[in-house]
């Protein structure tokens with residue numbers, strides 16, 4: 586995969602990943618409201634649905650996740666991704 590990862594959120598908002606530490610940090614830079622609490626991979630509040638693409642972990646994940654769920658505080662995109670934030 587080459588190029589800067591593109592992140593699409595809730596089917597309409599698209600931006601480019603600027604190599605922040607985590608997906609959560611990237612959302613915050615874009616001023617996209619994302620829920621968080623611990624930022625350490627153990628509370629689960631930052632769960633989002635990964636619709637397309639792949640992410641890689643940047644820290645240990647200590648909560649159970651469904652197959653299509655990721656923790657925004659604990660991963661970063663490996664390439665273009667599409668996610669859906671909870672309501």
Ligand code: FES
Nearest residue numbers: 622624629631658
């Ligand atoms: S903010 Fe707690 S797991 Fe991400």
